[in-house]
Amino acid sequence: MAEEQKLFKVKIDGITVEVAPGTTILNAARQIGGDIVPPAMCYYSKLQGSGGKCRTCLVKVSKGSEADPRPMPKLVASCRTTVMDGMEVANITSPEVLEARKGVVEFLLLNHPLDCPVCDQAGECHLQDLGYEHGAEATRYEFKRRTFDKVDLGDKIQLHMTRCILCYRCVFTADQVAGNREHGVLGRGEHAEISTYLSKNLSSPFIGNVIDVCPVGALTDKTFRFKNRVWFLKPVNAHRDCDNPKCCGKTVLWMRGDEVFRVTARKDKYGEVEDFICDTCRFDKKEAKDWVIEGPRKIERQSVISANHYVGVNKPKDTLVEVLDGRQPKLLMDIHSISQVNRPNIDLSQIEGPAHSDDFNK
Amino acid sequence: MFSEEKLNKVKEIIARYPQGRQKSALIPVLHLAQGEFGGWLSTETMDYVASLLQIKPIEVYEVATFYSMFNLQPVGKHVFEVCQTGPCMLRGSDNIIDYIKKKLDIGVGETTKDGLFTLKAVECLGACGYAPMMQLGKHYKEHLTPEKVDAIIEECRANAN
Amino acid sequence: MGRKLLFDKAHIENIRYYDVYRANGGYGSAEKALKSMTPDQVLDEVKKSGLRGRGGAGFPTGMKWSFIAKPEGVPRYLVCNADESEPGTFKDRYLMEFIPHLLIEGLLISSYTLGANTCYIYIRGEYAWIPDILEEAIADAKKNGWLGKNIMGSGFDLEIYVQRGAGAYICGEETALIESLEGKRGNPRIKPPFPAVKGLYDCPTVVNNVETLATVVPILRIGGEEYAKYGTGKSTGTKLISACGNINKPGVYEIEMNISVEEFIYSDEYCGGIANGKRLKACIPGGSSVPILPANLLLKTAKGEPRMMTYESLADGGFATGTMLGSGGFIVLDEDQCIVKNTLTFARFYHHESCGQCSPCREGTGWMERVLKNIENGKGKMSDIDLLWDIQRKIEGNTICPLGDAAAWPVAAAIRHFRDEFEWHVLHPEEAQKRNFGLAHYADPLEIAAPAAV
Ligand SMILES: Cc1cc2nc3c(=O)[nH]c(=O)nc-3n(C[C@H](O)[C@H](O)[C@H](O)COP(=O)(O)O)c2cc1C
Ligand code: SF4
Ligand code: SF4
Numbered sequence: 001m002a003e004e005q006k007l008f009k010v011k012i013d014g015i016t017v018e019v020a021p022g023t024t025i026l027n028a029a030r031q032i033g034g035d036i037v038p039p040a041m042c043y044y045s046k047l048q049g050s051g052g053k054c055r056t057c058l059v060k061v062s063k064g065s066e067a068d069p070r071p072m073p074k075l076v077a078s079c080r081t082t083v084m085d086g087m088e089v090a091n092i093t094s095p096e097v098l099e100a101r102k103g104v105v106e107f108l109l110l111n112h113p114l115d116c117p118v119c120d121q122a123g124e125c126h127l128q129d130l131g132y133e134h135g136a137e138a139t140r141y142e143f144k145r146r147t148f149d150k151v152d153l154g155d156k157i158q159l160h161m162t163r164c165i166l167c168y169r170c171v172f173t174a175d176q177v178a179g180n181r182e183h184g185v186l187g188r189g190e191h192a193e194i195s196t197y198l199s200k201n202l203s204s205p206f207i208g209n210v211i212d213v214c215p216v217g218a219l220t221d222k223t224f225r226f227k228n229r230v231w232f233l234k235p236v237n238a239h240r241d242c243d244n245p246k247c248c249g250k251t252v253l254w255m256r257g258d259e260v261f262r263v264t265a266r267k268d269k270y271g272e273v274e275d276f277i278c279d280t281c282r283f284d285k286k287e288a289k290d291w292v293i294e295g296p297r298k299i300e301r302q303s304v305i306s307a308n309h310y311v312g313v314n315k316p317k318d319t320l321v322e323v324l325d326g327r328q329p330k331l332l333m334d335i336h337s338i339s340q341v342n343r344p345n346i347d348l349s350q351i352e353g354p355a356h357s358d359d360f361n362k
Numbered sequence: 363m364f365s366e367e368k369l370n371k372v373k374e375i376i377a378r379y380p381q382g383r384q385k386s387a388l389i390p391v392l393h394l395a396q397g398e399f400g401g402w403l404s405t406e407t408m409d410y411v412a413s414l415l416q417i418k419p420i421e422v423y424e425v426a427t428f429y430s431m432f433n434l435q436p437v438g439k440h441v442f443e444v445c446q447t448g449p450c451m452l453r454g455s456d457n458i459i460d461y462i463k464k465k466l467d468i469g470v471g472e473t474t475k476d477g478l479f480t481l482k483a484v485e486c487l488g489a490c491g492y493a494p495m496m497q498l499g500k501h502y503k504e505h506l507t508p509e510k511v512d513a514i515i516e517e518c519r520a521n522a523n
Numbered sequence: 524m525g526r527k528l529l530f531d532k533a534h535i536e537n538i539r540y541y542d543v544y545r546a547n548g549g550y551g552s553a554e555k556a557l558k559s560m561t562p563d564q565v566l567d568e569v570k571k572s573g574l575r576g577r578g579g580a581g582f583p584t585g586m587k588w589s590f591i592a593k594p595e596g597v598p599r600y601l602v603c604n605a606d607e608s609e610p611g612t613f614k615d616r617y618l619m620e621f622i623p624h625l626l627i628e629g630l631l632i633s634s635y636t637l638g639a640n641t642c643y644i645y646i647r648g649e650y651a652w653i654p655d656i657l658e659e660a661i662a663d664a665k666k667n668g669w670l671g672k673n674i675m676g677s678g679f680d681l682e683i684y685v686q687r688g689a690g691a692y693i694c695g696e697e698t699a700l701i702e703s704l705e706g707k708r709g710n711p712r713i714k715p716p717f718p719a720v721k722g723l724y725d726c727p728t729v730v731n732n733v734e735t736l737a738t739v740v741p742i743l744r745i746g747g748e749e750y751a752k753y754g755t756g757k758s759t760g761t762k763l764i765s766a767c768g769n770i771n772k773p774g775v776y777e778i779e780m781n782i783s784v785e786e787f788i789y790s791d792e793y794c795g796g797i798a799n800g801k802r803l804k805a806c807i808p809g810g811s812s813v814p815i816l817p818a819n820l821l822l823k824t825a826k827g828e829p830r831m832m833t834y835e836s837l838a839d840g841g842f843a844t845g846t847m848l849g850s851g852g853f854i855v856l857d858e859d860q861c862i863v864k865n866t867l868t869f870a871r872f873y874h875h876e877s878c879g880q881c882s883p884c885r886e887g888t889g890w891m892e893r894v895l896k897n898i899e900n901g902k903g904k905m906s907d908i909d910l911l912w913d914i915q916r917k918i919e920g921n922t923i924c925p926l927g928d929a930a931a932w933p934v935a936a937a938i939r940h941f942r943d944e945f946e947w948h949v950l951h952p953e954e955a956q957k958r959n960f961g962l963a964h965y966a967d968p969l970e971i972a973a974p975a976a977v
C-alpha cells in the first residue's frame with residue numbers, strides 16, 4: 001500500500017490550509033485564495049529559480065512550526081519560503097507586513113515613470129494594481145528619475161527599460177522556454193538594466209513569451225496593430241493546430257469586432273500564462289480565420305480589463321487607419337481623465353469608433 | 363587572438379575547475395584579455411572570450427558589466443584610481459583628488475588629451491591604514507602627499523617616453 | 524606585550540618564504556593533524572577552541588563545519604574568503620602578504636577536516652599582486668609535499684587554487700562569492716539552501732574568512748582548550764584588528780580579546796592615541812557596516828563599565844547604545860571630522876556596491892546617498908533627517924542579503940547618536956560648508972549625553 005503523503009497544516013491570516021511538503025507560503029496562500037494572497041511581482045511558478053527579488057510578497061512567520069514554534073526574526077519572501085507543519089503566517093493581518101510592503105512599492109515606483117495613461121501595459125499591469133492597492137498617494141523622491149530610451153529588440157518586441165522592475169522573469173524565460181538567450185541583466189545596482197548589450201534582434205521562436213511574463217510595460221508587442229487600450233478590446237479564447245510541437249496553440253485573441261489586434265497566451269488570475277506559445281501564433285496569425293474561436297474569456301483578475309463592458313459586439317465599420325485616411329493614429333483621447341476611472345457603466349460597444357474622453361465625461 | 367602562450371594559460375586556468383565548469387574561468391580570462399588587448403574589453407574581445415569558454419556572449423557581457431575592474435571603454439595609459447571612502451576621506455583623500463585634478467587639468471572620470479592619464483575616484487580598496495592611497499595598474503600607491511603624486515606623475519611620463 | 528598566536532613569528536625576516544616558515548615550526552600543526560588525528564578529532568579541537576568566524580558575523584566555526592552535508596560520492600569544497608572589501612578592513616591582506624604559508628597550512632588542515640579535496644582562495648581583484656605571492660607559496664608547499672596527492676602519506680589529496688575577483692564588495696557575501704566563482708554576476712543566492720548543503724557547483728561547501736582559517740593553525744598547535752583560555756568568555760583567542768582613521772599608528776594589530784577599547788586606542792603598543800593631539804570624537808569599531816558610536820559610549824557602556832575589545836562588550840546595549848566587533852575594521856574619527864560627510868561616503872559606497880537584485884537595496888541605497896548629499900551640501904531640509912530614518916528602516920531586514928542591513932545601519936546609527944549634528948547642517952547650511960560641528964558633547968561623561976531619541 002502506497003503510503004499517504006503527510007500534508008502540512010499552515011495557518012495564513014487565521015485561515016488553515018493543508019498542503020504538500022515543499023509548498024511555498026505563497027502557493028499555500030494561493031490555495032486559500034482571496035485577499036490574503038501576497039502580491040508577487042517577480043515569482044513565476046513556471047520559471048525555475050524565479051522569485052525572491054522584488055520583495056512585495058514579504059510576510060511574517062509568527063510561528064515557525066509545531067516542532068519549533070519560534071517566530072522567524074525577519075519578514076520572509078513568501079514565494080521562496082517553504083511551509084513547515086504547524087506554521088503560522090500573517091500577511092494582511094500584520095501591520096508590519098503592510099508597512100514593509102508599502103515601502104517596497106515605494107522603492108519599485110521610485111524611478112518609475114508615472115505615466116500609466118500613455119503606457120501600453122495600462123489596464124493589465126501588475127505594478128499599477130500594486131501601487132493602487134498598497135502605495136502611498138505621493139512620492140517622496142525629489143531627484144531625477146532614471147530614464148532610458150525605448151529600444152527595439154527586433155521588429156516584434158519593444159523594450160522600454162524605464163518601466164522595468166528587474167524581476168528577471170524575461171531572463172529566466174529566455175533561458176528556460178526560448179533557449180539561446182541573447183539578452184540579460186547588465187550593469188550593477190541602480191544601473192542594472194535589461195539589455196542585449198548591442199541592440200540585437202532576439203531570434204528564438206519562443207522569445208515572444210517574454211512579453212507575457214513581463215509584469216509591467218517594459219516588454220511589449222510591437223505587432224499590436226495600433227495602440228489600443230486593452231480595455232477596449234474583447235478577449236476571446238481561441239486555438240489552432242500549431243505545427244510547432246512545443247507550442248500548445250491555445251491563446252487569447254484580443255479583438256475588436258472581427259479584427260485580431262493582439263495574440264497572447266492564456267493567463268490565470270495571478271497573471272501567469274497557463275502554457276507558453278510560439279512566436280508564429282503570437283505574431284503572425286492576426287486573422288480571425290487563422291483561429292478556432294472558443295468563446296469569451298473570463299478575466300478573473302480584478303483589474304481595469306474586467307471592468308470592460310462589452311454587451312453586444314458590433315463590428316465597427318472601418319478600421320481606424322482607414323478612418324484616418326491611412327495615417328497611423330496618435331493618442332485620440334485625453335486619456336489622463338479616464339485611465340483610472342474607466343466608468344464601468346459605459347457600454348463601449350455602443351460607442352462608434354474608438355472611445356473619446358468626451359464619451360466618459362457625459 | 364591570444365598568443366600560444368596565453369592560450370596555454372587559459373587552458374591551465376580551465377583545468378582548475380571540474381569538467382564542464384569552464385565558465386568559472388570567465389573572470390580570470392577576462393582579466394587576461396583586458397591586459398592583453400589594450401586595457402579594455404571591446405565587444406570583439408568579449409565575444410572571443412565567449413568562444414574560448416564555449417558560453418553565450420550575453421553571459422560574458424553580464425559579467426563584464428557587473429565588476430568595476432573591467433573597462434568597457436578605452437582608458438588612459440595610466441589610470442589613477444583614488445580611494446574616496448570614509449577611512450581615506452578622514453585622511454584627506456579629497457585634497458589628493460583635487461590636487462590631481464588641477465595638476466592634470468582633468469575632472470574625475472576624464473582622460474588627459476595625450477591619453478596618458480585617467481583619473482577615477484573609487485570606493486574602498488582595502489588599504490585604509492595607509493591612506494590616502496590610489497591604485498595604479500597592478501600596484502597600490504599609499505600615504506599619498508602632493509609631492510608623492512608629483513613623483514608618480516613624473517615616473518609615468520618618463521615611462522611613456 | 525599582549526600574547527600573539529598568529530603574528531608571533533611575523534617579525535622574523537623572510538617568514539613569507541617556505542624554508543624560513545618551516546624552520547620556525549611551520550607546518551607543524553598540519554603534520555600533527557594529518558599524521559596523528561582523524562578529521563573528527565580536528566573538528567573537536569576547533570569546537571573546543573570556541574573560534575568564531577572572523578569575516579564579520581562571528582558564527583562559531585566548529586559548528587559551521589559540523590553542518591556540512593556529506594552525501595556519498597559528491598565532492599566537498601572549502602572556499603577561503605579573501606574578498607576583504609569592507610571599508611576599514613585590511614587585515615587579511617597583511618596576513619596573505621607577509622605570512623602566506625600560515626594561510627596555506629590553515630587551508631590544508633581545514634580541508635582535511637572537511638574532506639574537501641579542492642580549495643579555492645577567492646581574493647578581491649584589486650589585490651592584484653597578492654595572487655603571485657600566494658601561488659608561489661602554494662607551489663613551494665606542493666614541492667615539499669604539503670599539497671597534491673597522498674599528502675605526507677596520509678592518503679589525503681588537496682589542490683589549492685587562487686581566483687581573482689574583479690571589483691565587487693558584494694562578492695564577499697558567501698553566496699555571491701560562490702556565484703562569482705562559477706563565472707557569474709555576484710548576485711547573492713536566496714537562502715535556503717545554504718552552502719553547507721548546496722554551494723559551489725551545487726556541492727556542499729564551507730566558506731570561511733582568511734583569518735578564521737589561519738587561526739586553525741595555532742589552535743592545533745596549542746590545542747583547543749588552551750586556545751579557549753585566551754580572551755574573555757565567548758570571545759576566545761586573539762583577533763586581528765585593522766586600525767585606521769585619525770590615529771597615530773594605523774596598521775594591523777593582533778590583540779588578545781581581553782583589552783579595553785581605551786587601551787587599544789591610547790596605548791603605544793596599538794594605535795598610539797589620536798593623531799595631531801586631537802581628541803576622540805567617534806569610532807566605527809568593526810568595519811563600515813557596524814554602528815558608529817560617539818566617544819563616550821565607545822569607551823564606556825551605558826552601564827558605565829569599560830568597553831572591552833570583545834564580541835560581547837562591543838555589542839553591549841544592542842544598537843541603542845552599542846555596536847559590533849564585525850570584521851575588526853577599526854575606524855577612528857577625531858574632533859575635526861564631520862559625521863554627515865563620513866556617513867555620506869558610506870552611503871555612496873553601499874549604493875555603488877549594491878548588486879541590484881532586490882528593490883529595497885537597489886533603489887533605497889541611492890536614495891539615501893542623494894538625500895545625504897543634499898544635507899552635506901547645505902541643501903537639506905529638516906524633514907530629510909526623518910526621511911533618511913524611514914528609508915533605512917524600510918531597507919533593513921527586507922532584502923535578500925545582509926548588504927541591505929549593512930547600508931541601513933551606518934545611517935541609522937549616525938542619526939541616532941549625532942542627530943544634532945545633522946540638524947545643525949540643515950539649520951546652518953552656509954556655516955556647515957566652512958567649518959565642522961566639532962566635538963560637541965560627544966565625549967562628555969555619559970550622564971549628560973543621553974543618545975538622541977529617534
Ligand atoms: C555584503 C557582505 C560582504 C562581506 N564581505 C566579506 C569579506 O570581504 N570577507 C569575509 O571574510 N567575509 C565577508 N562577509 C561575510 C561572509 O558572508 C561570510 O559570513 C564569511 O566569509 C564567513 O566566514 P567566517 O565564518 O570565517 O567569518 C560579507 C558578508 C556580506 C553580507
Ligand atoms: S508599467 Fe504599469 S505602472 Fe508602469 S507606467 Fe506602465 S501601466 Fe503604469
Ligand atoms: S523587462 Fe519585464 S520581465 Fe524583464 S526584468 Fe524587466 S520587468 Fe521583468
Ligand code: SF4
Nearest residue numbers: 878880881884922924
Ligand atoms: S540586499 Fe542589495 S546586495 Fe544584497 S541581494 Fe539585495 S540588492 Fe543585492
Ligand code: FES
Nearest residue numbers: 040052054055079
Ligand atoms: S514575488 Fe516573492 S520576492 Fe518577488
